[in-house]
Amino acid sequence: MKVKVFVTGGTFDKEYNELTGALIFKDSHLSEMLKLGRSKIDVDIRTLMMIDSLDMQEGDRKIILDHCKKDPSDKILITHGTDTIVETAKFIAADLQDKTVVLTGAMVPYAFGSSDGLFNLGSALAFAQTLPSGVYVAMNGKYYPADNVRKNKQTGFFEEIK
Amino acid sequence: MKVKVFVTGGTFDKEYNELTGALIFKDSHLSEMLKLGRSKIDVDIRTLMMIDSLDMQEGDRKIILDHCKKDPSDKILITHGTDTIVETAKFIAADLQDKTVVLTGAMVPYAFGSSDGLFNLGSALAFAQTLPSGVYVAMNGKYYPADNVRKNKQTGFFEEIK
Amino acid sequence: MKVKVFVTGGTFDKEYNELTGALIFKDSHLSEMLKLGRSKIDVDIRTLMMIDSLDMQEGDRKIILDHCKKDPSDKILITHGTDTIVETAKFIAADLQDKTVVLTGAMVPYAFGSSDGLFNLGSALAFAQTLPSGVYVAMNGKYYPADNVRKNKQTGFFEEIK
Protein backbone atom coordinates (compact mmCIF):
# COMPACT_ATOMS: atom_id res chain seq x y z
CA MET A 1 0.00 0.00 0.00
CA LYS A 2 1.78 3.11 -1.25
CA VAL A 3 0.99 6.54 0.19
CA LYS A 4 1.68 9.58 -2.00
CA VAL A 5 2.81 12.64 -0.04
CA PHE A 6 2.46 16.16 -1.45
CA VAL A 7 4.35 18.89 0.38
CA THR A 8 2.99 22.45 0.06
CA GLY A 9 4.84 24.23 2.91
CA GLY A 10 3.12 25.68 5.97
CA THR A 11 4.39 25.96 9.52
CA PHE A 12 5.50 22.31 9.30
CA ASP A 13 8.50 23.27 7.23
CA LYS A 14 9.33 26.75 8.48
CA GLU A 15 12.87 27.38 9.69
CA TYR A 16 14.66 30.14 11.53
CA ASN A 17 17.09 32.17 9.45
CA GLU A 18 19.81 33.03 11.93
CA LEU A 19 21.19 35.88 9.83
CA THR A 20 17.92 37.75 9.31
CA GLY A 21 15.89 36.48 12.26
CA ALA A 22 13.02 35.68 9.90
CA LEU A 23 11.03 32.47 9.50
CA ILE A 24 11.73 31.01 6.08
CA PHE A 25 11.25 27.94 3.91
CA LYS A 26 14.20 25.90 2.69
CA ASP A 27 13.80 22.16 2.16
CA SER A 28 11.01 20.01 3.48
CA HIS A 29 11.61 18.13 6.74
CA LEU A 30 9.33 15.25 5.73
CA SER A 31 12.08 12.73 4.95
CA GLU A 32 13.90 13.55 8.16
CA MET A 33 10.67 13.20 10.16
CA LEU A 34 9.85 9.83 8.60
CA LYS A 35 13.36 8.65 9.42
CA LEU A 36 13.01 9.79 13.04
CA GLY A 37 9.65 8.00 13.20
CA ARG A 38 11.42 4.90 11.83
CA SER A 39 8.64 4.74 9.24
CA LYS A 40 8.44 1.71 6.95
CA ILE A 41 5.40 3.01 5.07
CA ASP A 42 5.94 2.90 1.33
CA VAL A 43 5.80 6.63 0.56
CA ASP A 44 6.59 8.73 -2.46
CA ILE A 45 7.18 12.38 -1.54
CA ARG A 46 6.80 15.27 -3.97
CA THR A 47 7.12 18.94 -3.09
CA LEU A 48 4.55 20.97 -5.06
CA MET A 49 5.27 24.34 -3.48
CA MET A 50 6.77 25.83 -0.32
CA ILE A 51 4.44 28.59 0.77
CA ASP A 52 2.63 30.01 3.74
CA SER A 53 -1.00 28.91 3.42
CA LEU A 54 -2.15 32.53 3.77
CA ASP A 55 -0.46 33.10 0.40
CA MET A 56 -2.19 30.18 -1.29
CA GLN A 57 -4.23 31.17 -4.36
CA GLU A 58 -6.85 29.26 -6.33
CA GLY A 59 -4.18 28.49 -8.92
CA ASP A 60 -2.11 26.75 -6.25
CA ARG A 61 -5.11 24.71 -5.14
CA LYS A 62 -5.71 23.64 -8.75
CA ILE A 63 -2.12 22.40 -8.93
CA ILE A 64 -2.65 20.35 -5.76
CA LEU A 65 -5.97 18.96 -7.01
CA ASP A 66 -4.50 18.04 -10.40
CA HIS A 67 -1.68 16.12 -8.76
CA CYS A 68 -4.14 14.30 -6.51
CA LYS A 69 -6.23 13.32 -9.53
CA LYS A 70 -3.39 12.20 -11.78
CA ASP A 71 -1.40 10.28 -9.20
CA PRO A 72 -1.86 6.51 -9.46
CA SER A 73 -2.06 6.18 -5.66
CA ASP A 74 -5.46 6.33 -3.96
CA LYS A 75 -3.94 7.11 -0.56
CA ILE A 76 -2.71 10.70 -0.45
CA LEU A 77 -1.23 12.83 2.33
CA ILE A 78 -0.87 16.61 1.91
CA THR A 79 1.16 18.78 4.29
CA HIS A 80 -0.29 22.27 4.41
CA GLY A 81 -0.34 25.46 6.45
CA THR A 82 -3.17 25.39 8.99
CA ASP A 83 -4.61 28.84 8.26
CA THR A 84 -6.29 27.79 4.99
CA ILE A 85 -6.04 23.99 5.23
CA VAL A 86 -9.84 23.74 5.43
CA GLU A 87 -10.31 25.79 2.23
CA THR A 88 -7.94 23.51 0.32
CA ALA A 89 -9.63 20.40 1.72
CA LYS A 90 -13.02 21.67 0.51
CA PHE A 91 -11.58 22.62 -2.87
CA ILE A 92 -10.28 19.09 -3.37
CA ALA A 93 -13.42 17.44 -1.98
CA ALA A 94 -15.58 19.27 -4.50
CA ASP A 95 -13.85 17.49 -7.36
CA LEU A 96 -12.40 14.24 -6.06
CA GLN A 97 -14.39 11.50 -4.35
CA ASP A 98 -12.71 8.17 -5.06
CA LYS A 99 -9.46 8.55 -3.14
CA THR A 100 -8.51 8.95 0.51
CA VAL A 101 -6.90 12.37 0.84
CA VAL A 102 -5.67 13.51 4.26
CA LEU A 103 -4.38 17.03 4.87
CA THR A 104 -2.30 17.79 7.92
CA GLY A 105 -0.13 20.60 9.25
CA ALA A 106 1.55 21.83 12.40
CA MET A 107 1.08 24.71 14.78
CA VAL A 108 4.80 24.83 15.66
CA PRO A 109 7.61 24.34 13.10
CA TYR A 110 9.20 20.89 13.25
CA ALA A 111 12.63 22.51 13.44
CA PHE A 112 11.73 24.22 16.73
CA GLY A 113 11.89 21.19 18.95
CA SER A 114 8.55 21.40 20.71
CA SER A 115 6.47 20.79 17.60
CA ASP A 116 3.23 18.89 17.17
CA GLY A 117 4.43 17.98 13.66
CA LEU A 118 5.73 14.46 14.31
CA PHE A 119 2.55 13.49 16.16
CA ASN A 120 0.39 14.92 13.37
CA LEU A 121 2.42 13.18 10.67
CA GLY A 122 2.07 9.83 12.43
CA SER A 123 -1.67 10.17 12.82
CA ALA A 124 -2.25 11.56 9.30
CA LEU A 125 -0.35 8.68 7.69
CA ALA A 126 -2.36 6.20 9.75
CA PHE A 127 -5.63 7.87 8.71
CA ALA A 128 -4.51 7.82 5.05
CA GLN A 129 -4.06 4.05 5.32
CA THR A 130 -7.36 3.29 7.05
CA LEU A 131 -10.09 5.82 6.22
CA PRO A 132 -12.51 5.21 3.34
CA SER A 133 -12.44 7.44 0.25
CA GLY A 134 -12.97 11.10 1.06
CA VAL A 135 -11.08 14.26 1.94
CA TYR A 136 -10.11 14.82 5.58
CA VAL A 137 -8.20 17.22 7.77
CA ALA A 138 -6.11 15.41 10.41
CA MET A 139 -5.17 17.61 13.35
CA ASN A 140 -5.09 17.27 17.14
CA GLY A 141 -5.02 13.47 16.86
CA LYS A 142 -8.42 13.39 15.15
CA TYR A 143 -9.77 13.39 11.61
CA TYR A 144 -12.46 15.68 10.25
CA PRO A 145 -14.32 15.37 6.92
CA ALA A 146 -13.59 18.42 4.75
CA ASP A 147 -17.15 19.71 5.10
CA ASN A 148 -17.27 19.53 8.87
CA VAL A 149 -14.23 21.29 10.26
CA ARG A 150 -12.90 24.72 11.05
CA LYS A 151 -9.83 26.11 12.75
CA ASN A 152 -10.66 28.02 15.88
CA LYS A 153 -8.32 30.99 15.54
CA GLN A 154 -8.63 31.91 19.22
CA THR A 155 -7.52 28.52 20.54
CA GLY A 156 -5.53 27.19 17.60
CA PHE A 157 -7.45 23.90 17.77
CA PHE A 158 -9.63 22.36 15.09
CA GLU A 159 -13.28 21.57 15.76
CA GLU A 160 -16.39 20.24 14.10
CA ILE A 161 -18.88 22.75 12.71
CA LYS A 162 -22.01 20.67 13.04
CA MET B 1 -15.31 8.42 20.85
CA LYS B 2 -13.22 7.79 23.95
CA VAL B 3 -9.90 5.96 23.73
CA LYS B 4 -8.68 4.13 26.83
CA VAL B 5 -4.90 4.15 27.21
CA PHE B 6 -3.10 1.55 29.32
CA VAL B 7 0.54 2.29 30.14
CA THR B 8 2.80 -0.70 30.88
CA GLY B 9 6.27 0.85 30.58
CA GLY B 10 8.81 -0.08 27.93
CA THR B 11 11.43 2.07 26.24
CA PHE B 12 8.74 4.73 25.70
CA ASP B 13 8.95 5.79 29.30
CA LYS B 14 12.57 5.11 30.19
CA GLU B 15 14.61 7.96 31.62
CA TYR B 16 18.25 8.59 32.40
CA ASN B 17 19.15 8.67 36.08
CA GLU B 18 21.94 11.23 36.21
CA LEU B 19 23.24 10.06 39.59
CA THR B 20 23.60 6.37 38.74
CA GLY B 21 23.87 6.53 34.95
CA ALA B 22 21.18 3.86 34.67
CA LEU B 23 17.99 3.85 32.58
CA ILE B 24 15.01 3.88 34.90
CA PHE B 25 11.23 4.30 35.03
CA LYS B 26 9.63 7.19 36.87
CA ASP B 27 6.33 8.60 35.66
CA SER B 28 4.79 8.02 32.25
CA HIS B 29 5.39 10.64 29.57
CA LEU B 30 2.03 9.99 27.89
CA SER B 31 0.26 13.11 29.13
CA GLU B 32 3.22 15.30 28.19
CA MET B 33 3.37 13.72 24.73
CA LEU B 34 -0.36 14.24 24.12
CA LYS B 35 0.03 17.86 25.17
CA LEU B 36 2.97 18.35 22.78
CA GLY B 37 0.90 16.74 20.02
CA ARG B 38 -1.92 19.17 20.90
CA SER B 39 -4.20 16.14 21.08
CA LYS B 40 -7.94 16.69 21.46
CA ILE B 41 -8.75 12.99 21.52
CA ASP B 42 -10.91 12.08 24.47
CA VAL B 43 -8.52 9.77 26.32
CA ASP B 44 -8.49 8.17 29.74
CA ILE B 45 -4.96 7.11 30.77
CA ARG B 46 -4.25 4.44 33.36
CA THR B 47 -0.81 3.13 34.28
CA LEU B 48 -1.02 -0.64 34.93
CA MET B 49 2.68 -1.24 35.46
CA MET B 50 6.05 0.35 34.63
CA ILE B 51 8.29 -2.47 33.50
CA ASP B 52 10.75 -3.51 30.84
CA SER B 53 8.85 -5.86 28.53
CA LEU B 54 11.60 -8.49 28.94
CA ASP B 55 10.44 -8.72 32.57
CA MET B 56 6.79 -9.18 31.67
CA GLN B 57 5.27 -12.40 33.04
CA GLU B 58 2.02 -14.18 32.19
CA GLY B 59 0.52 -12.68 35.36
CA ASP B 60 1.22 -9.21 34.01
CA ARG B 61 -0.38 -10.07 30.69
CA LYS B 62 -3.48 -11.31 32.53
CA ILE B 63 -3.72 -7.97 34.31
CA ILE B 64 -3.56 -6.15 30.97
CA LEU B 65 -6.13 -8.49 29.38
CA ASP B 66 -8.49 -8.13 32.34
CA HIS B 67 -8.38 -4.35 32.12
CA CYS B 68 -9.02 -4.48 28.37
CA LYS B 69 -12.04 -6.72 28.94
CA LYS B 70 -13.57 -4.79 31.82
CA ASP B 71 -13.09 -1.31 30.44
CA PRO B 72 -16.28 0.17 28.97
CA SER B 73 -14.35 1.59 25.99
CA ASP B 74 -14.02 -0.49 22.83
CA LYS B 75 -11.04 1.56 21.57
CA ILE B 76 -7.91 0.72 23.55
CA LEU B 77 -4.29 1.79 23.22
CA ILE B 78 -1.53 -0.01 25.13
CA THR B 79 2.04 1.33 25.42
CA HIS B 80 4.46 -1.56 25.78
CA GLY B 81 8.13 -2.47 25.44
CA THR B 82 8.92 -3.68 21.93
CA ASP B 83 10.82 -6.85 22.89
CA THR B 84 7.70 -8.80 23.86
CA ILE B 85 4.95 -6.58 22.43
CA VAL B 86 3.99 -9.33 19.96
CA GLU B 87 3.59 -11.91 22.73
CA THR B 88 1.25 -9.62 24.66
CA ALA B 89 -0.73 -8.82 21.49
CA LYS B 90 -1.23 -12.53 20.84
CA PHE B 91 -2.14 -13.16 24.46
CA ILE B 92 -4.90 -10.54 24.29
CA ALA B 93 -6.06 -11.60 20.82
CA ALA B 94 -6.61 -15.15 22.05
CA ASP B 95 -9.28 -13.96 24.45
CA LEU B 96 -10.71 -10.67 23.18
CA GLN B 97 -12.30 -10.20 19.76
CA ASP B 98 -14.90 -7.45 20.03
CA LYS B 99 -12.72 -4.41 20.71
CA THR B 100 -10.05 -2.52 18.79
CA VAL B 101 -6.83 -2.92 20.77
CA VAL B 102 -3.66 -1.26 19.45
CA LEU B 103 -0.27 -1.85 21.09
CA THR B 104 2.60 0.49 20.42
CA GLY B 105 6.07 1.23 21.76
CA ALA B 106 9.26 3.05 20.95
CA MET B 107 12.80 2.10 20.02
CA VAL B 108 14.27 5.23 21.63
CA PRO B 109 13.03 6.72 24.94
CA TYR B 110 10.82 9.78 24.52
CA ALA B 111 13.00 11.67 26.98
CA PHE B 112 16.05 11.31 24.72
CA GLY B 113 15.02 13.81 22.10
CA SER B 114 15.45 11.77 18.94
CA SER B 115 12.65 9.33 19.74
CA ASP B 116 10.18 7.63 17.44
CA GLY B 117 7.69 7.72 20.31
CA LEU B 118 5.65 10.77 19.31
CA PHE B 119 5.24 9.51 15.75
CA ASN B 120 4.20 6.07 17.02
CA LEU B 121 1.74 7.55 19.50
CA GLY B 122 0.10 9.64 16.78
CA SER B 123 -0.27 6.71 14.43
CA ALA B 124 -1.40 4.26 17.13
CA LEU B 125 -4.14 6.60 18.34
CA ALA B 126 -5.31 7.07 14.76
CA PHE B 127 -5.39 3.32 14.19
CA ALA B 128 -7.31 2.83 17.46
CA GLN B 129 -9.97 5.22 16.14
CA THR B 130 -10.31 3.69 12.68
CA LEU B 131 -9.46 -0.02 12.60
CA PRO B 132 -12.19 -2.66 13.01
CA SER B 133 -12.27 -4.89 16.10
CA GLY B 134 -9.09 -6.89 16.54
CA VAL B 135 -5.69 -6.71 18.21
CA TYR B 136 -2.89 -4.90 16.39
CA VAL B 137 0.71 -3.83 16.83
CA ALA B 138 1.34 -0.30 15.50
CA MET B 139 5.01 0.37 14.74
CA ASN B 140 6.99 2.03 11.95
CA GLY B 141 3.89 3.91 10.79
CA LYS B 142 2.04 0.69 9.98
CA TYR B 143 -0.36 -1.66 11.72
CA TYR B 144 -0.02 -5.43 11.96
CA PRO B 145 -2.64 -7.95 13.14
CA ALA B 146 -1.38 -9.75 16.26
CA ASP B 147 -1.03 -13.04 14.40
CA ASN B 148 1.04 -11.65 11.54
CA VAL B 149 3.92 -9.68 13.00
CA ARG B 150 7.35 -10.13 14.48
CA LYS B 151 10.14 -7.82 15.60
CA ASN B 152 13.26 -8.30 13.54
CA LYS B 153 15.91 -8.14 16.26
CA GLN B 154 18.71 -7.48 13.77
CA THR B 155 17.12 -4.38 12.23
CA GLY B 156 14.83 -3.25 15.04
CA PHE B 157 11.94 -2.97 12.57
CA PHE B 158 8.66 -4.87 12.64
CA GLU B 159 7.60 -7.05 9.72
CA GLU B 160 4.88 -9.41 8.58
CA ILE B 161 5.45 -13.14 9.03
CA LYS B 162 3.28 -14.39 6.17
CA MET C 1 31.63 35.39 43.97
CA LYS C 2 28.22 36.62 42.90
CA VAL C 3 27.46 37.33 39.23
CA LYS C 4 24.71 39.83 38.45
CA VAL C 5 22.76 38.99 35.30
CA PHE C 6 20.81 41.65 33.40
CA VAL C 7 18.35 40.38 30.78
CA THR C 8 17.50 42.74 27.92
CA GLY C 9 15.87 40.38 25.39
CA GLY C 10 17.34 39.54 22.00
CA THR C 11 17.17 36.32 20.03
CA PHE C 12 18.12 34.45 23.22
CA ASP C 13 14.63 34.81 24.57
CA LYS C 14 12.47 34.84 21.46
CA GLU C 15 9.63 32.34 21.24
CA TYR C 16 7.25 31.16 18.56
CA ASN C 17 3.65 32.28 18.96
CA GLU C 18 1.69 29.34 17.58
CA LEU C 19 -1.48 31.35 17.07
CA THR C 20 0.03 34.20 15.08
CA GLY C 21 3.16 32.54 13.68
CA ALA C 22 5.24 35.48 14.91
CA LEU C 23 8.40 35.50 17.02
CA ILE C 24 7.66 37.12 20.35
CA PHE C 25 9.05 37.76 23.82
CA LYS C 26 7.41 36.30 26.90
CA ASP C 27 9.52 35.42 29.93
CA SER C 28 13.27 35.03 29.98
CA HIS C 29 14.67 31.51 29.62
CA LEU C 30 17.73 32.30 31.74
CA SER C 31 16.63 30.45 34.87
CA GLU C 32 15.62 27.40 32.85
CA MET C 33 18.97 27.44 31.02
CA LEU C 34 20.95 27.69 34.25
CA LYS C 35 18.97 24.78 35.64
CA LEU C 36 19.66 22.68 32.54
CA GLY C 37 23.35 23.57 32.83
CA ARG C 38 23.18 22.47 36.50
CA SER C 39 24.77 25.80 37.37
CA LYS C 40 25.89 26.42 40.94
CA ILE C 41 27.13 29.92 40.23
CA ASP C 42 25.71 32.42 42.70
CA VAL C 43 23.66 34.58 40.32
CA ASP C 44 21.09 37.29 40.76
CA ILE C 45 18.95 37.75 37.63
CA ARG C 46 17.06 40.93 36.78
CA THR C 47 15.12 41.57 33.58
CA LEU C 48 15.61 45.21 32.52
CA MET C 49 13.70 45.01 29.23
CA MET C 50 12.59 42.44 26.67
CA ILE C 51 13.34 43.94 23.28
CA ASP C 52 14.89 43.22 19.93
CA SER C 53 18.28 44.90 19.93
CA LEU C 54 17.40 46.68 16.67
CA ASP C 55 14.81 48.58 18.73
CA MET C 56 17.28 49.57 21.44
CA GLN C 57 17.56 53.35 21.96
CA GLU C 58 20.11 55.42 23.81
CA GLY C 59 17.63 55.69 26.69
CA ASP C 60 17.62 51.91 27.00
CA ARG C 61 21.41 51.80 27.01
CA LYS C 62 21.45 54.40 29.80
CA ILE C 63 19.16 52.17 31.87
CA ILE C 64 21.53 49.24 31.37
CA LEU C 65 24.59 51.35 32.21
CA ASP C 66 22.94 52.76 35.33
CA HIS C 67 22.13 49.31 36.60
CA CYS C 68 25.69 48.15 35.94
CA LYS C 69 27.05 51.11 37.88
CA LYS C 70 24.70 50.87 40.85
CA ASP C 71 24.84 47.14 41.33
CA PRO C 72 27.11 46.07 44.20
CA SER C 73 28.51 43.19 42.14
CA ASP C 74 31.64 43.74 40.06
CA LYS C 75 30.94 40.70 37.86
CA ILE C 76 28.10 41.41 35.44
CA LEU C 77 26.57 39.41 32.60
CA ILE C 78 24.18 41.04 30.11
CA THR C 79 22.08 39.06 27.63
CA HIS C 80 21.46 41.15 24.53
CA GLY C 81 20.40 40.90 20.89
CA THR C 82 23.43 40.41 18.64
CA ASP C 83 22.59 43.11 16.08
CA THR C 84 23.56 46.02 18.35
CA ILE C 85 25.43 44.19 21.14
CA VAL C 86 28.66 45.92 20.12
CA GLU C 87 27.08 49.39 20.35
CA THR C 88 25.83 48.68 23.87
CA ALA C 89 29.21 47.25 24.89
CA LYS C 90 30.95 50.44 23.71
CA PHE C 91 28.34 52.62 25.42
CA ILE C 92 29.01 50.91 28.75
CA ALA C 93 32.78 50.82 28.24
CA ALA C 94 32.85 54.59 27.77
CA ASP C 95 31.61 55.13 31.30
CA LEU C 96 32.49 52.08 33.41
CA GLN C 97 36.01 50.75 33.88
CA ASP C 98 36.20 49.08 37.27
CA LYS C 99 33.90 46.09 36.76
CA THR C 100 33.96 43.01 34.56
CA VAL C 101 30.96 43.30 32.25
CA VAL C 102 30.34 40.51 29.70
CA LEU C 103 27.62 40.81 27.05
CA THR C 104 26.39 37.73 25.24
CA GLY C 105 23.54 36.71 22.94
CA ALA C 106 22.42 33.97 20.62
CA MET C 107 21.96 33.56 16.89
CA VAL C 108 19.14 31.03 17.33
CA PRO C 109 16.44 31.30 20.03
CA TYR C 110 16.98 28.97 22.99
CA ALA C 111 13.41 27.69 22.61
CA PHE C 112 14.17 26.38 19.11
CA GLY C 113 16.24 23.40 20.12
CA SER C 114 19.31 23.90 17.98
CA SER C 115 20.44 27.07 19.71
CA ASP C 116 23.93 28.32 20.48
CA GLY C 117 22.46 29.97 23.59
CA LEU C 118 23.44 27.40 26.21
CA PHE C 119 27.03 27.26 24.94
CA ASN C 120 27.24 31.07 24.93
CA LEU C 121 25.76 31.34 28.42
CA GLY C 122 28.30 28.85 29.78
CA SER C 123 31.23 30.65 28.23
CA ALA C 124 29.99 34.14 29.12
CA LEU C 125 29.52 33.22 32.78
CA ALA C 126 33.00 31.73 32.84
CA PHE C 127 34.49 34.87 31.29
CA ALA C 128 32.60 37.03 33.82
CA GLN C 129 34.28 35.08 36.62
CA THR C 130 37.81 35.19 35.23
CA LEU C 131 38.46 38.25 33.04
CA PRO C 132 39.93 41.43 34.54
CA SER C 133 37.84 44.63 34.72
CA GLY C 134 36.60 45.78 31.35
CA VAL C 135 33.65 45.39 28.99
CA TYR C 136 33.60 42.37 26.68
CA VAL C 137 31.40 40.66 24.10
CA ALA C 138 31.39 36.86 24.48
CA MET C 139 30.30 35.05 21.33
CA ASN C 140 31.47 32.01 19.36
CA GLY C 141 33.32 30.67 22.41
CA LYS C 142 35.64 33.70 22.50
CA TYR C 143 35.75 37.07 24.25
CA TYR C 144 36.34 40.41 22.57
CA PRO C 145 37.08 43.75 24.26
CA ALA C 146 34.28 46.24 23.46
CA ASP C 147 36.59 48.36 21.30
CA ASN C 148 37.84 45.51 19.14
CA VAL C 149 34.83 43.58 17.85
CA ARG C 150 32.19 43.69 15.17
CA LYS C 151 29.45 41.35 14.00
CA ASN C 152 30.02 40.19 10.45
CA LYS C 153 26.49 40.44 9.08
CA GLN C 154 27.28 38.17 6.12
CA THR C 155 28.51 35.24 8.20
CA GLY C 156 26.77 35.88 11.50
CA PHE C 157 30.08 35.43 13.34
CA PHE C 158 31.91 37.98 15.48
CA GLU C 159 35.44 39.07 14.63
CA GLU C 160 38.19 41.39 15.73
CA ILE C 161 38.48 44.74 13.95
CA LYS C 162 42.20 45.31 14.46
Added chain:
Amino acid sequence: MKVKVFVTGGTFDKEYNELTGALIFKDSHLSEMLKLGRSKIDVDIRTLMMIDSLDMQEGDRKIILDHCKKDPSDKILITHGTDTIVETAKFIAADLQDKTVVLTGAMVPYAFGSSDGLFNLGSALAFAQTLPSGVYVAMNGKYYPADNVRKNKQTGFFEEIK
Protein backbone atom coordinates in the same frame (compact mmCIF):
# COMPACT_ATOMS: atom_id res chain seq x y z
CA MET D 1 45.38 30.98 20.88
CA LYS D 2 44.88 27.31 20.11
CA VAL D 3 43.11 25.01 22.57
CA LYS D 4 43.94 21.31 22.45
CA VAL D 5 40.98 19.06 23.27
CA PHE D 6 41.47 15.49 24.47
CA VAL D 7 38.38 13.27 24.46
CA THR D 8 38.34 10.34 26.91
CA GLY D 9 34.65 9.37 26.91
CA GLY D 10 32.34 9.68 29.91
CA THR D 11 28.65 10.47 30.04
CA PHE D 12 29.28 13.35 27.62
CA ASP D 13 29.55 10.96 24.72
CA LYS D 14 27.23 8.12 25.72
CA GLU D 15 24.50 7.14 23.27
CA TYR D 16 21.44 4.92 23.36
CA ASN D 17 21.69 1.72 21.37
CA GLU D 18 18.16 1.20 20.13
CA LEU D 19 18.67 -2.49 19.36
CA THR D 20 20.06 -3.52 22.74
CA GLY D 21 18.68 -0.76 24.96
CA ALA D 22 22.17 -0.21 26.39
CA LEU D 23 24.17 3.00 26.76
CA ILE D 24 27.21 2.82 24.53
CA PHE D 25 30.08 4.84 23.08
CA LYS D 26 30.38 5.45 19.35
CA ASP D 27 31.96 8.66 18.09
CA SER D 28 32.57 11.77 20.10
CA HIS D 29 29.95 14.54 19.89
CA LEU D 30 32.52 17.27 20.44
CA SER D 31 32.67 18.53 16.85
CA GLU D 32 28.87 18.58 16.60
CA MET D 33 28.61 20.47 19.89
CA LEU D 34 31.17 23.07 18.81
CA LYS D 35 29.25 23.54 15.58
CA LEU D 36 25.97 24.01 17.46
CA GLY D 37 27.73 26.52 19.73
CA ARG D 38 28.97 28.29 16.58
CA SER D 39 32.44 28.14 18.12
CA LYS D 40 35.27 30.00 16.41
CA ILE D 41 37.88 28.91 18.93
CA ASP D 42 40.92 27.44 17.24
CA VAL D 43 40.71 23.86 18.55
CA ASP D 44 42.47 20.64 17.71
CA ILE D 45 40.49 17.60 18.90
CA ARG D 46 42.03 14.20 19.57
CA THR D 47 40.19 11.20 20.99
CA LEU D 48 42.50 9.30 23.37
CA MET D 49 39.97 6.70 24.55
CA MET D 50 36.22 6.23 24.81
CA ILE D 51 35.58 4.79 28.25
CA ASP D 52 33.41 5.12 31.30
CA SER D 53 35.52 6.90 33.91
CA LEU D 54 34.78 4.12 36.41
CA ASP D 55 36.85 1.89 34.10
CA MET D 56 39.79 4.27 33.95
CA GLN D 57 43.09 2.73 35.12
CA GLU D 58 46.40 4.33 36.04
CA GLY D 59 47.70 3.35 32.61
CA ASP D 60 44.93 5.39 31.00
CA ARG D 61 45.76 8.39 33.17
CA LYS D 62 49.42 8.10 32.13
CA ILE D 63 48.36 8.24 28.48
CA ILE D 64 46.34 11.40 29.16
CA LEU D 65 49.19 12.99 31.13
CA ASP D 66 51.73 12.13 28.42
CA HIS D 67 49.59 13.75 25.74
CA CYS D 68 49.15 16.87 27.89
CA LYS D 69 52.91 17.10 28.39
CA LYS D 70 53.93 16.50 24.79
CA ASP D 71 51.34 18.71 23.14
CA PRO D 72 52.72 22.07 22.00
CA SER D 73 49.59 23.88 23.24
CA ASP D 74 49.55 25.24 26.79
CA LYS D 75 45.73 25.47 26.83
CA ILE D 76 44.20 22.01 27.18
CA LEU D 77 40.62 20.80 27.61
CA ILE D 78 39.87 17.19 28.60
CA THR D 79 36.37 15.68 28.43
CA HIS D 80 36.04 12.99 31.07
CA GLY D 81 33.46 10.95 32.99
CA THR D 82 32.49 12.70 36.21
CA ASP D 83 32.88 9.72 38.55
CA THR D 84 36.69 9.83 38.56
CA ILE D 85 37.34 13.23 36.98
CA VAL D 86 38.86 14.49 40.23
CA GLU D 87 41.32 11.56 40.42
CA THR D 88 42.53 12.26 36.89
CA ALA D 89 42.81 15.98 37.60
CA LYS D 90 45.00 15.25 40.66
CA PHE D 91 47.07 12.75 38.69
CA ILE D 92 47.86 15.36 36.04
CA ALA D 93 48.39 18.16 38.59
CA ALA D 94 51.05 16.10 40.37
CA ASP D 95 53.24 16.15 37.28
CA LEU D 96 52.32 19.17 35.16
CA GLN D 97 52.40 22.76 36.38
CA ASP D 98 53.13 25.01 33.44
CA LYS D 99 49.96 24.60 31.35
CA THR D 100 46.29 25.41 31.84
CA VAL D 101 44.46 22.08 31.87
CA VAL D 102 40.66 22.08 32.31
CA LEU D 103 38.70 18.85 32.74
CA THR D 104 34.96 18.82 32.20
CA GLY D 105 32.17 16.30 31.81
CA ALA D 106 28.40 15.97 31.82
CA MET D 107 25.79 14.45 34.10
CA VAL D 108 23.42 13.72 31.19
CA PRO D 109 24.56 12.48 27.75
CA TYR D 110 24.63 15.19 25.09
CA ALA D 111 22.57 12.95 22.81
CA PHE D 112 19.66 12.92 25.29
CA GLY D 113 18.45 16.43 24.69
CA SER D 114 18.31 17.77 28.22
CA SER D 115 22.04 17.64 28.79
CA ASP D 116 24.29 19.98 30.75
CA GLY D 117 27.05 19.15 28.25
CA LEU D 118 26.82 22.20 25.98
CA PHE D 119 26.82 24.57 28.95
CA ASN D 120 29.81 22.78 30.48
CA LEU D 121 31.71 22.78 27.19
CA GLY D 122 31.17 26.53 26.77
CA SER D 123 32.36 27.31 30.28
CA ALA D 124 35.30 24.87 30.18
CA LEU D 125 36.61 26.33 26.93
CA ALA D 126 36.31 29.83 28.38
CA PHE D 127 38.19 28.79 31.52
CA ALA D 128 40.91 27.15 29.39
CA GLN D 129 41.43 30.48 27.64
CA THR D 130 41.54 32.65 30.75
CA LEU D 131 42.79 30.78 33.83
CA PRO D 132 46.48 30.83 34.77
CA SER D 133 48.57 27.64 34.59
CA GLY D 134 47.18 24.84 36.72
CA VAL D 135 44.81 21.89 36.57
CA TYR D 136 41.11 22.54 37.09
CA VAL D 137 37.75 20.76 37.04
CA ALA D 138 35.03 22.86 35.36
CA MET D 139 31.52 21.79 36.33
CA ASN D 140 28.28 23.52 37.32
CA GLY D 141 29.46 26.76 35.72
CA LYS D 142 32.41 27.04 38.10
CA TYR D 143 36.08 26.04 38.16
CA TYR D 144 37.83 24.16 40.94
CA PRO D 145 41.60 23.64 41.38
CA ALA D 146 42.39 19.91 41.23
CA ASP D 147 43.31 19.80 44.93
CA ASN D 148 40.13 21.43 46.16
CA VAL D 149 37.18 19.63 44.62
CA ARG D 150 35.05 16.54 45.05
CA LYS D 151 31.91 15.18 43.43
CA ASN D 152 29.06 14.90 45.90
CA LYS D 153 27.62 11.54 44.89
CA GLN D 154 24.31 12.22 46.67
CA THR D 155 23.55 15.45 44.83
CA GLY D 156 25.57 15.01 41.65
CA PHE D 157 27.08 18.47 42.10
CA PHE D 158 30.74 19.36 42.56
CA GLU D 159 31.92 21.23 45.64
CA GLU D 160 35.03 22.56 47.32
CA ILE D 161 36.66 20.41 50.01
CA LYS D 162 38.25 23.17 52.03
